[in-house]
Amino acid sequence: MRQLLCAIAAVLILIPTLVSGQRGASDQRPSFEGIWNSATTTPLERPRELKEKAFFTLAEAEQWDRAFAKRNEEPAPGPARAGGGTGTITPSTASGARAA
Numbered sequence: 001m002r003q004l005l006c007a008i009a010a011v012l013i014l015i016p017t018l019v020s021g022q023r024g025a026s027d028q029r030p031s032f033e034g035i036w037n038s039a040t041t042t043p044l045e046r047p048r049e050l051k052e053k054a055f056f057t058l059a060e061a062e063q064w065d066r067a068f069a070k071r072n073e074e075p076a077p078g079p080a081r082a083g084g085g086t087g088t089i090t091p092s093t094a095s096g097a098r099a100a
Contacts, residue, residue, distance in 0.1 A: 041064060
């Protein structure tokens, strides 16, 4: 009798765990909607220069963060820099033609 009660208790404990992992339909894809925040200095791929380095010291981490912030800061508003385009495609460049 005691074993039966233990078995029933184990099943009752495990049922919510098993049910909570189920999805509505098997053909549904995961939803990636929401607010994404990429405010991290951790790169997606490990830089080659850090191949053998297991971790940063506190000073190295602060230096890495400063360099990352410098690389990613917004340019100051003002006139366009010489040689810097707008990033748009114009009819003359869309067809592959080059200006003389």
